[in-house]
Amino acid sequence: MKSIFLYLFICISVITRAQNLEIIIDSIPQTKKTIDQEPTKPWELDFSGFIQADVIFDNKKLDYIDGYFPTYMESNKTEYYSYFTMRQSQLGLGITNNETGIRGFVQIDFIGPNNKTEPRLRKLFITYKNWMIGQDWSNVNDLDTWANLLDFNGPNAALYTRKMQIRYTKEINSKNQFSIALEDPNTPSITLPENELGWKKQNLLPNLVGAYKYGEKSYIRTAAFLSPISYQKRNNTEEELEVNTTLGIGVHASSVLYVDKLSNFKLIAAAGNGTATNVISFNEEGYDAVPDTNNQNRLKKLNFFSTVLAYEHWWNQKWSSVAFYSGSFLGKEKYATEGILKKVQHIGINTVYQPTNYFRTGFDLTYGVVDRHQLSNKTESARLQFSAVFSF
Structure with a gap:
């Protein structure tokens, strides 16, 4: 019976495809092909990326070199370090299949674990018409709010993460666009009780993210996301582990506002409960849900708020x-x-010289301050980075 239904489905699909093809062929004006006309190539390859050389000076020891994370300070002791690196480079x-419009894309950088230079997968996805499936920037992200910076991470309060997903995007017109995505069920980052009960995180339900954008050069974009947090728990060692699910939620608003042709503000504000891992500062820190200090047999979701205000000015071209x-x-x-991050503040300035579309050079100067819960001492650090970037 299953084979019959499968066969009927294939037949209907073939017939429908043939009918659509016939309609398309009939609607195309028939022109005489000349000897100078070349047939359209069915496959097309494109290569892109950039080579970036960085010279970095830090006044504190940071565990992570490529990209400024003030939360990665080993101690508050002033010690000066310098690094030469090209790991931020990307390929x-x-x-693209020109006959069907299907496109595949893969992108790597060279940021390996423990500050090693190794290829790392950034993006790997397939697109067809309005659909995308694979690993790309989360639908929460608004990449147009990325200012002309040289640092790999940028403002740590931004929500820039890459995830496996299935996304549908629709442009209603030049000013209106919406998108919806199901994203990696492994997104939540939680901390489980350290005891003999053996609780386990369980990847069960995908994240749901919807976004809407209004405007063109100046615009506003909003996004809302739901993040089911599932884990196996029990109250004593004699019980079987049972699945428990709680729902994390978040909202994200962003905007680019042009003051004039050479100046613009880039704005981000986000808030949520049980979804802090989407923020660069809190990414994969286990802060979406933590053991309740009053009852270790349950988890409590933590609230977060983040904001970015950037001003970008072009002195000339x-x-x-x-x-x-x-x-x-x-x-x-x-x-x-004690020790859980409470507040991460980060400021920066830069100047970039870009004589052509494929080369730029300049410096970033950044400073960060970190506060932790139940600790009175703040930690702070600064970084000066010089970079040269060749894009292709």
């Missing part, structure tokens, strides 16, 4: 500068144990 390869503030705030004191 991308795309392949070749010179630009950016100044930004970034703030990330997490949790309630009664649920946050």
